[in-house]
Amino acid sequence: MWDKQMKVYDVPTEIHIDDGGHITSVDTYHGTLTDGNFELEQLIQFKGSKGDEVYEGDIISYGSIWCEGDEMDPHEANGSGPVIYDENMAGYAVEKNMMLADVVLEDGYEVIGNIHENPELAEVVRNEDD
Structure with missing residues (x-):
């Protein structure tokens, strides 16, 4: 996962999804990122x-x-x-x-x-x- 603010790769530890199936935030080893501040990559x-x-x-x-x-x-x-x-x-x-x-x-x-x-x-x- 790319952290757009810190401009580094980070490892997600938990992904939070709303009722509509959208990712709202991601917990990482370095903190929590909200929607729009990260890019998940395959x-x-x-x-x-x-x-x-x-x-x-x-x-x-x-x-x-x-x-x-x-x-x-x-x-x-x-x-x-x-x-x-x-x-x-x-x-x-x-x-x-x-x-x-x-x-x-x-x-x-x-x-x-x-x-x-x-x-x-x-x-x-x-x-x-x-």
Whole structure:
């Protein structure tokens, strides 16, 4: 969970939900956060190349090799971007370019930051795509 006020990750110890199903506050090891001062993030089942857990919003760098046409014609591309949930693909993707499962299964990758602590990395990725 990202604490927007302290600008750090924290571990929730208790989550308070109202009758409408909305999270009203979260107790953490460092105190209580109210709605709007935190962002819950999904832990994804994959781990980075250094064994670190991958969360939604992490920025990963990856390499990719693929073949085109009927013949073996390998091409290599490198990329990076934030891990996001893509509703159209019904899964996690890297900046809507590649399914995260494909990156994990076929390519080398590593977590290089996250959108909260390293927003400049996400911005660099967006500028490279323009």
